[in-house]
Amino acid sequence: MAFIKEDSINKVKQRIGLVDIISDYVHLKQRGNDFKGLCPFHDEKTPSFSVNENKSVYKCFGCGVSGTSVFNFVMQQEKLTYPESIEFLAKRAGIELEYDKTFNSELKNLTSEILEIHKIASDLFMDNIKKNDSAKNYLFQRGFDDNVLTKFQIGLSINSYDQLLKVIQNKKKFSSKSMLNSGLFINASRGYIDKFRNRIMFPIHNHNGEIVAFTGRTRDSNNKAKYINSPETRIFKKGNLFYGLWSTNQSILREKYVVIVEGQTDFLKLFQKGMTNIIATSGTAFTDNQAKLVYRKTNKAYILYDGDLAGMAAATKAGYMLMKYNVDTKIVEIPKSSDGKAMDPDEWSSRDSIERIRSKIINSLDVLDFHFKYYDSMNMNDENNIKDSKIGITKFINECLNQIKEINDPVYQELQINRLSELTNVTNDSILRLFRSIENKSSSSKDSQNLEPELKSKLNNKLDDDVIKLCFTKKKEIRLFISENLEKSWFQNNNNANIYESIFIHLSSEQYLDSDSAISLIKNKNEKKHLIDLIFEMDEKNLSLKMAKECISRMKKRFYSQKIELMRASLKVSSDNDDTVKIINKINTLQKQINGIK
Ligand SMILES: [Zn+2]
Numbered sequence: 001m002a003f004i005k006e007d008s009i010n011k012v013k014q015r016i017g018l019v020d021i022i023s024d025y026v027h028l029k030q031r032g033n034d035f036k037g038l039c040p041f042h043d044e045k046t047p048s049f050s051v052n053e054n055k056s057v058y059k060c061f062g063c064g065v066s067g068t069s070v071f072n073f074v075m076q077q078e079k080l081t082y083p084e085s086i087e088f089l090a091k092r093a094g095i096e097l098e099y100d101k102t103f104n105s106e107l108k109n110l111t112s113e114i115l116e117i118h119k120i121a122s123d124l125f126m127d128n129i130k131k132n133d134s135a136k137n138y139l140f141q142r143g144f145d146d147n148v149l150t151k152f153q154i155g156l157s158i159n160s161y162d163q164l165l166k167v168i169q170n171k172k173k174f175s176s177k178s179m180l181n182s183g184l185f186i187n188a189s190r191g192y193i194d195k196f197r198n199r200i201m202f203p204i205h206n207h208n209g210e211i212v213a214f215t216g217r218t219r220d221s222n223n224k225a226k227y228i229n230s231p232e233t234r235i236f237k238k239g240n241l242f243y244g245l246w247s248t249n250q251s252i253l254r255e256k257y258v259v260i261v262e263g264q265t266d267f268l269k270l271f272q273k274g275m276t277n278i279i280a281t282s283g284t285a286f287t288d289n290q291a292k293l294v295y296r297k298t299n300k301a302y303i304l305y306d307g308d309l310a311g312m313a314a315a316t317k318a319g320y321m322l323m324k325y326n327v328d329t330k331i332v333e334i335p336k337s338s339d340g341k342a343m344d345p346d347e348w349s350s351r352d353s354i355e356r357i358r359s360k361i362i363n364s365l366d367v368l369d370f371h372f373k374y375y376d377s378m379n380m381n382d383e384n385n386i387k388d389s390k391i392g393i394t395k396f397i398n399e400c401l402n403q404i405k406e407i408n409d410p411v412y413q414e415l416q417i418n419r420l421s422e423l424t425n426v427t428n429d430s431i432l433r434l435f436r437s438i439e440n441k442s443s444s445s446k447d448s449q450n451l452e453p454e455l456k457s458k459l460n461n462k463l464d465d466d467v468i469k470l471c472f473t474k475k476k477e478i479r480l481f482i483s484e485n486l487e488k489s490w491f492q493n494n495n496n497a498n499i500y501e502s503i504f505i506h507l508s509s510e511q512y513l514d515s516d517s518a519i520s521l522i523k524n525k526n527e528k529k530h531l532i533d534l535i536f537e538m539d540e541k542n543l544s545l546k547m548a549k550e551c552i553s554r555m556k557k558r559f560y561s562q563k564i565e566l567m568r569a570s571l572k573v574s575s576d577n578d579d580t581v582k583i584i585n586k587i588n589t590l591q592k593q594i595n596g597i598k
Pocket residue numbers: 039040041042049060061062063064065
């Protein structure tokens with residue numbers, strides 16, 4: 001995490017305009033107040049992408065992508081995080097960024113010390129292997145070439161308890177806290193000792209290319225611990241990163257799909273053969289964070305795990321995890337070896353040409369199809385297989401639906417349900433019925449289901465929308481009138497009500513509210529998107545005090561009318577006479593209030 005000073009961020013903002021940066025990617029033409037061009041986020045022939053410099057917003061009316069700042073745009077276009085987008089733009093504008101050193105300085109020092117220790121360790125390990133022919137030959141025999149060994153900085157820890165320890169101690173500057181936290185030393189009874197001894201060292205880089213951990217592989221076939229790994233540290237969280245991504249990011253963006261393998265060896269072998277849009281998990285279950293990370297890079301993934309049953313089961317799980325985040329995912333079927341055994345990608349890559357492997361990858365199976373095809377082999381101990389038992393089919397459908405219900409995108413979800421019906425020969429209706437009952441079991445998804453149609457109908461509420469647009473006028477009298485006369489409860493639409501609440505205190509200020517800072521006040525994603533739409537549609541010359549008065553009086557009338565309706569409904573169910581009289585009186589007062597509204 002970079003702590004960039006606010007001043008620096010503002011400098012970048014002032015230097016680079018929205019039209020300026022977008023013109024790097026899109027040929028823009030001015031049309032009235034807006035600039036228009038072909039959308040960089042979807043394929044199209046007629047321009048539906050609009051940019052408005054004054055309001056600092058952009059929006060595609062074709063695919064719906066929108067945003068409010070130069071940083072937003074670069075984050076979406078270059079698939080960067082927020083701090084990365086600032087650095088990207090600063091570089092383009094030639095601005096030297098200043099970082100806040102006082103903020104969290106102790107933690108930051110610890111982090112940078114641990115990173116430095118890893119760098120020193122890696123240099124030492126690479127120096128070791130240069131001088132050790134038997135270690136080098138071992139790697140050559142296993143099919144690695146010099147280029148890939150150098151690029152991924154593969155080295156050797158020698159058979160010593162203190163080689164690295166002495167090098168680090170001689171630098172004299174590292175605290176014992178950072179040494180222990182680096183995970184490279186063990187605090188043994190006789191003091192610190194090196195954790196990795198007599199092993200081939202594969203460094204693991206974070207996405208910036210800094211070394212954050214190591215995997216050590218023994219060359220001794222009698223050693224039971226074939227691999228040992230760095231523990232998780234403050235700089236290394238297994239479930240948050242992919243091996244190799246630092247070097248393959250560009251290639252993934254270029255190819256628009258990613259191949260995912262399970263281990264470093266598979267990664268290195270395929271990379272060496274020319275498959276560069278590839279990443280590896282570090283032999284752990286696929287996490288939500290990893291799936292989100294993939295989605296930020298591309299929406300197409302091919303899972304290439306070991307061909308044995310364990311690999312197939314892990315691939316299926318990873319596949320569903322990626323589908324949850326709307327990544328279109330396929331699973332590769334690795335062919336059997338000539339003696340009929342399952343192969344891993346490493347073995348496969350030494351047998352077949354990269355062209356063959358690529359064509360096999362492109363023709364791999366959708367997750368659901370793969371799951372169906374291999375369900376019986378993956379559940380060998382279960383007598384209820386799907387080929388010839390109704391119980392087996394039902395179990396399979398249940399398993400799938402439990403995964404499908406996690407998918408965020410309703411369209412993608414429906415497609416999967418249709419496919420499930422095709423695969424199993426069970427009607428769509430029956431599967432849908434089962435799906436609803438599964439969905440209803442988890443109460444959280446039930447809530448969101450009930451809310452959604454309600455939200456949708458409310459989104460069409462033009463009256464509410466108009467009032468929010470009015471809040472962004474440059475005319476102070478209008479803003480003041482709204483802030484003094486409109487109540488939050490009068491909004492019909494929750495998005496608008498919450499937006500109004502967030503910007504309320506700014507209505508009475510001298511300075512009109514600029515769209516960029518307004519949008520930064522809104523945290524909720526739907527509200528944000530809605531506000532961007534409104535700002536885009538709004539046109540200052542259509543905004544008047546008369547319109548504000550009219551809107552507000554209509555909202556007030558609507559609010560009281562709805563109250564009356566509710567009371568009339570309660571009259572029908574109430575049998576108590578006193579109650580009835582009270583309610584009728586209240587209705588009359590409310591009706592008078594409505595009549596009094598101008
Ligand atoms: Zn678009």
